[in-house]
Amino acid sequence: MNKLSNLRKKYDLQSALQWNEHVEQTRLKVITIIGNKLKVRFDWFDIPEEITIAEVCRQKAVNLVLTEGSAFYRILDRKQEIVTAERSFILIHKQSRQIIVDKSLCKRDDDSLNPIIRKANVRSILGIANANDHTEVKADRYPQYEVYINAPSQNKVLPDKTTFLYQVFPDSLKFYHNFLLKACGEGHFDSVFHLVQFLQKLYPDFINMHEAHTLNTALHVACRHNNMNIARYCLDNGAHVDSLNKDENTPLFCAAERFSSSCAKLLLEYGADITIKNSRKRTVTESCVSDEFQQTLIDVSTFIGSVVPALTSGDREILDRVISDHVEDRYTLSSLNSRFINGSTLLHTACYFNNISAVKRLLKLGVNPDVRDYQGKTALHRTRDLQIIKFLIESNADVNATDHDGNTPLHTKCAGEYNKPVELHAIQVLHEYGASLEKCNSNDETCFHIAARNGHTEILRLLFELGEETVRASVRTVEQKLTPQNFSTLALAIHNDHLDAAKWLAEHEFTFKQNEAKDLINEILTEKISSTEPERLLQFLCKEGNATLSTIYQEGNTALHLAASMASVEPLKLLLTLGFDPNTVNQTKETPLFVAARTNNLDAACVLIDNGVDYRIKNIEGYTAFDYILDIDEWLSSEKFDEETKACFRAYKYKDIRTLIYTVSSKLDQFDARITANHNIHLQKAYQKFSYEINKTEQQVLQSPRLRKR
Numbered sequence: 001m002n003k004l005s006n007l008r009k010k011y012d013l014q015s016a017l018q019w020n021e022h023v024e025q026t027r028l029k030v031i032t033i034i035g036n037k038l039k040v041r042f043d044w045f046d047i048p049e050e051i052t053i054a055e056v057c058r059q060k061a062v063n064l065v066l067t068e069g070s071a072f073y074r075i076l077d078r079k080q081e082i083v084t085a086e087r088s089f090i091l092i093h094k095q096s097r098q099i100i101v102d103k104s105l106c107k108r109d110d111d112s113l114n115p116i117i118r119k120a121n122v123r124s125i126l127g128i129a130n131a132n133d134h135t136e137v138k139a140d141r142y143p144q145y146e147v148y149i150n151a152p153s154q155n156k157v158l159p160d161k162t163t164f165l166y167q168v169f170p171d172s173l174k175f176y177h178n179f180l181l182k183a184c185g186e187g188h189f190d191s192v193f194h195l196v197q198f199l200q201k202l203y204p205d206f207i208n209m210h211e212a213h214t215l216n217t218a219l220h221v222a223c224r225h226n227n228m229n230i231a232r233y234c235l236d237n238g239a240h241v242d243s244l245n246k247d248e249n250t251p252l253f254c255a256a257e258r259f260s261s262s263c264a265k266l267l268l269e270y271g272a273d274i275t276i277k278n279s280r281k282r283t284v285t286e287s288c289v290s291d292e293f294q295q296t297l298i299d300v301s302t303f304i305g306s307v308v309p310a311l312t313s314g315d316r317e318i319l320d321r322v323i324s325d326h327v328e329d330r331y332t333l334s335s336l337n338s339r340f341i342n343g344s345t346l347l348h349t350a351c352y353f354n355n356i357s358a359v360k361r362l363l364k365l366g367v368n369p370d371v372r373d374y375q376g377k378t379a380l381h382r383t384r385d386l387q388i389i390k391f392l393i394e395s396n397a398d399v400n401a402t403d404h405d406g407n408t409p410l411h412t413k414c415a416g417e418y419n420k421p422v423e424l425h426a427i428q429v430l431h432e433y434g435a436s437l438e439k440c441n442s443n444d445e446t447c448f449h450i451a452a453r454n455g456h457t458e459i460l461r462l463l464f465e466l467g468e469e470t471v472r473a474s475v476r477t478v479e480q481k482l483t484p485q486n487f488s489t490l491a492l493a494i495h496n497d498h499l500d501a502a503k504w505l506a507e508h509e510f511t512f513k514q515n516e517a518k519d520l521i522n523e524i525l526t527e528k529i530s531s532t533e534p535e536r537l538l539q540f541l542c543k544e545g546n547a548t549l550s551t552i553y554q555e556g557n558t559a560l561h562l563a564a565s566m567a568s569v570e571p572l573k574l575l576l577t578l579g580f581d582p583n584t585v586n587q588t589k590e591t592p593l594f595v596a597a598r599t600n601n602l603d604a605a606c607v608l609i610d611n612g613v614d615y616r617i618k619n620i621e622g623y624t625a626f627d628y629i630l631d632i633d634e635w636l637s638s639e640k641f642d643e644e645t646k647a648c649f650r651a652y653k654y655k656d657i658r659t660l661i662y663t664v665s666s667k668l669d670q671f672d673a674r675i676t677a678n679h680n681i682h683l684q685k686a687y688q689k690f691s692y693e694i695n696k697t698e699q700q701v702l703q704s705p706r707l708r709k710r
Helices: 002-010 013-040 053-060 122-126 174-186 189-202 218-224 228-236 251-257 261-269 291-312 316-327 346-352 356-364 386-394 409-415 424-432 447-453 457-479 489-495 499-507 516-525 534-544 559-563 570-577 592-598 602-610 632-637 643-702 705-709
Strands: 042-046 072-074 080-083 089-093 099-102 118-120 135-138 145-150 163-167
Touching: 013 042, 013 189, 089 122, 099 122, 118 122, 145 163, 174 189, 174 218, 174 228, 189 228, 218 228, 218 251, 218 261, 228 261, 251 261, 261 291, 291 316, 316 346, 316 356, 346 356, 356 386, 386 424, 409 424, 409 447, 424 457, 447 457, 447 489, 447 499, 457 499, 489 499, 489 516, 489 534, 499 534, 516 534, 516 559, 534 570, 559 570, 559 592, 570 602, 592 602, 602 632, 632 643
Parallel strands: 099 118
Antiparallel strands: 042 163, 072 145, 072 163, 080 135, 089 099, 089 145
């Protein structure tokens, strides 16, 4: 610690952190550029002089293996090409720069690389789909496109000033995944490291991709070949410990096939489930015949079961003992980065319970300060202790590390924890050490958006103090994106019932997007937004969002109709206070009282009656609102209504009883009539049957041989 203090005195640590951030940003830009090329797949460059394709490939180290030896060149303006049926085209739109690739070149494409190219029948676009062989193609006919055609031979001489185009990346992510599986099987750790480091940022599920036939992941293969270091690396980079293959085997089954106790121990310490059954309905214990392997399963499971309850309750003595047992070889963990504490590591646990001595000890033993837990969070995400935060950062922890949802430690602090005070000092410290105010998570939310969504006005105020211009610029950039769930900061606060935060935002000139206030009013009235004071939210939206409560909704319902079904009657009272007519009707001629009756909302009905609603109004079916009361006795017994209203309820009750008696009597009369009618029908059928039998007997008698002889 003294050395760190001396370094801080001698050198400008803030400047060094800024340079470090610049290097990281540059690295990410390079990854982004290459990532875009992965999706485009093609690259191109100009040809200064006449030259053969073979010579271009030699001079520029171009490999044409991905297009089976073919290269493309641009047909220049005022030039033409005579093409045959087997030749292919690629188009580049001159304005949008969109690449259009012929479908014939995408036969192996499975879209796993999320290509940004367009696949189409290019010959149809060029208007030569039905042309015969030796068709003439002129670039001048297609002024909106750059037209590229593949060369029939590498001996083709390209004209000067043309453009050479070739494929630089394969059609499918499976191409790289096959390399990963091969490296995992053969134990090439460096290859695994570089593949995962690069592709995992672009394709977060790359480490968990399944091989097409066996459905094995990289972790399955590493465990099957007992490559423990690679298995550990896969787990540390997001590999699912219980991923299933074709036979429904987890990586633990693969370790059992090789009797690999070391891999089994590693998997168990990362949370592997030994109770999972494969397609043969057998667990890993039942599948493995090795006594030593089974004993490993028992020992590790026993150890985890004995220490985890104490560790999750913050027992420092047990934590120190686990570390000491590992150091002194009494019980050696497969890795100090193991996530055996319900998905958390020893470092995360020590940080969560503010155990600075354990944190220092673990880092001294070589634990990575950026080790991830089951949610991809680092120790900086988990700790609330300022001393630990500073120590971790000074131990080279990444202050802008992101979890599986793209949240940095600053995002986490701005979100806060339930029933715990906000971490203003932690936010200040993180910012001092280079935490980014403008970095977005996976939902395109900055830390400012997170604070607004959680209603932390004091955090909003602090972030403004730390960098108002940066905050405003980042919020403006995010809100310009046209995505369905891209709410304004004001809308986020209202959507989560944080009126105080919304007021602060409005005071500092943050505004709603177009139609946002109108949509929020609808969501409040339909109770999609849960609020303790919905009427105050409505007033705020009308004032700050220039919204109106006079909107007509589906089926002609007004705001009064929607408010009549709400649990809180305050919005209904607000609307009536503003002069809304309680007798307004919708398309079915129903007043808000109909809604209150249907939803059994006694409070809303009471408010409407007190404000003069006419309960005698009938809808298009000829019924009044009181006809829709399900349990009128409940309304009669309620203390909410006056005696005059209860007299109306009793009248409707007697009316219902009279209607019921009349209906029952009518049904009984109809029933008696049916019985009589049925009785007569049975007699008639019996007579017809009897007559039929008599006639049949007479015919048989007349046809008798003896009677015929006479």
